[in-house]
Amino acid sequence: MRSLLRFIFRYHFFFLFLLLESVCFMLIAGNNFFQRASIVNTSSAFTGTVLTAFNNVEEYFSLRRTNRLLAEENALLRNHQIESYLLSDTMKYLKYDELHMVRYEYVPAKVVNNTVNRQKNYITINRGSKYGIAPDMAVISSNGIVGIVIDVTENFSTAISILHIDTKISAKIRKNGYIGSLTWDGTSKNMGLLSDISTYVTISKGDTVVTSGFSTVFPENIMVGQIEDFYIPEGENFFKIKVRFSTDFSNLSFAYVIKNHLQKEQKELEERSVAKNE
Amino acid sequence: MNKYFPHIGRFVLLILFQVLILNKIYLFNMINPFVYVMFLIMLPFETPGWILLIIGFFTGLTIDIFSDTLGMHAAASVLMCFSRPIVQRYVLPREQDYVQPSLNDLGLYRFVSFAGILVLIHHFSLFYIEIFRFQGFFYTMVRVLASSVFSIGLILLILTLINISKDRKR
Known part of the structure; x- marks a missing residue:
């Protein structure tokens, strides 16, 4: 026992190296795409706050562009307003309104952290479970798709970007x-x-x-x-x-999270049918 | 306390620089510099090995927490700190008593070879840990080399700027 201790002590540099590296790889393995520990990533309260503070400054640099995008989108939405249409008859028809409920609901959010320089990129937005955000919700910008929410805290959520080698x-x-x-x-x-x-x-x-x-x-x-x-x-x-x-992933500042109110129902049905046939 | 102050200051500034600015840089779809390693490279030579490893681990972890890459930067930094004494033995002659692993004390040639090898080790392990597959091996290699060159360039630039401002003060 004593000689073992002496051995470890003598090569403590190497053993400490092995220990720390194995801790690192445990962290990497436990923090992969599907199950990421929410305590220590950008959606946690501390890092989220720091990144938001910096983002508040950074936003000024892209104000002109953001304004233009928002104005364009406003114009588009105005075009979709009911007043913009010539109503030909009194019948109203909404595609997904079978049970008088909305199928998709859009929650506007601000992007507080976003990377494009890795093989696995993530996005942090400033809306969390407080606003009803949950994993598996879609994130889009006014221009198109952005990512999928994978992790939520009270005030922030992280989404896996389309720029991630595992997305499909x-x-x-x-x-x-x-x-x-x-x-x-x-x-x-x-x-x-x-x-x-x-x-x-x-x-x-x-x-x-x-x-x-x-x-x-x-x-x-x-x-x-x-x-x-x-x-x-x-x-x-x-x-x-x-x-x-x-x-334009390198210039994201605003995004929408899409809640699909029928997601659970559809998933359950699909899973049930698969289970039945097996 | 005075002795540790420059290192603590360097740590805070480099982490902020890395997390808030450099993490968003991506040139030519391949260059992504990591300059925070400069803090680990410039720790004094007399730092005991185990302290070096632990500092490396927590520095990497701090970067990880801010960039959603839990464990990756920590692993690369620990590997770099582990190889630091070995690189030191081969690159720097033992007879001379260097005060600090800095540009001024080592001279340009020695500093670039010392820091260069360490930055390469760090970037190499980091980029391959991140992608974790051999698919696209050469593309990743190009990313490693280009980013390393860029990181070393940035480190030299920062140190030169600091030197200039120090000269002015005198």
């Missing part, structure tokens, strides 16, 4: 409705990769890609981006399509 989102080509899956390969903050589109589909550069609405997270027809380039890998029957994101 169901998207479709707007003009013909063909559905593929959108991923990010980590090389450019402006480009995503749309795959699983068969080669018999006619596509062209500049076609618009939107969300498919198949997942319970994103509503249908949220803007993703435009086709920049595409090719067929040798020996494959599917296109590899490069999509230029409509969202």
Whole structure:
């Protein structure tokens, strides 16, 4: 026992190194994409507050741009107002209003922390469980998709960005409705990769890609981006399509979190049907 | 207390600089500098090994907490602190008694080789831990090399600026 202690003491530098590295890797492993400890990340009260304070200053640098974006969006929303339409008859029809309830609810939020320089990027926003935000809600900007909420505290939530090598989102080509899956390969903050589109589909550069609405997270027809380039890998029957994101991830300041009020119901039904067939 | 003050000041300033500004930089889709390692490189030579490791761990952890990468910067920093005495043995001759691992005491050539190897070790482990797969190995390697060069350049720039302002005061 004593010689063991002496041995450890003699090589304490090496053993301490091993110990600390294993602690690090335990932290990394326990803090992966799906289960991230909420005490020590940017959604915690302390770091969230510090980042918000800095963001308050930083915001001034992009005020002009943000103002323009908000004004554009205001104009768009005004166009959608009921007064802007010529009502041809008295019948009102809302697609998802079967039970007189809203299906999607938008919560505006401010982006307080956002990275684009890693392979796994996250976004912190200043709305948390107080505003009813929960994991698996979609985050969009006025230009298009941004990410998915994965962790919530009372006042903040973190979302996994589309710029994360593990994200996969169901998207479709707007003009013909063909559905593929959108991923990010980590090389450019402006480009995503749309795959699983068969080669018999006619596509062209500049076609618009939107969300498919198949997942319970994103509503249908949220803007993703435009086709920049595409090719067929040798020996494959599917296109590899490069999509230029409509969202400028390096300049995010405002976002909306989308609550899907029917998400739970749809998920439960789907899980039940799967369980029944097994 | 006076002896520790420059290090504490450097720690706070570098962490803030890293978290608030450098973490948002991404040049040419590959360069992402990490300058906070300068604090670990510039700890005095007489620091005992175990203190070096522990300081490295907590410095990395502080960066991690602010950038949602729990464990990654800590792991890279601990590895860098572990290799610091080894690099020191090979790069710096033993006879000479250096006061501090600083640009002024080591001279440009020695400082760049000492800091350069350590920054490379740190960036290499950090970028590969982050991606955690061999897919895109060469792309990650290019990111490591480009970011390291940029980080070292920034470190030299900061130290030169400090030197200039010190000269003015005299």
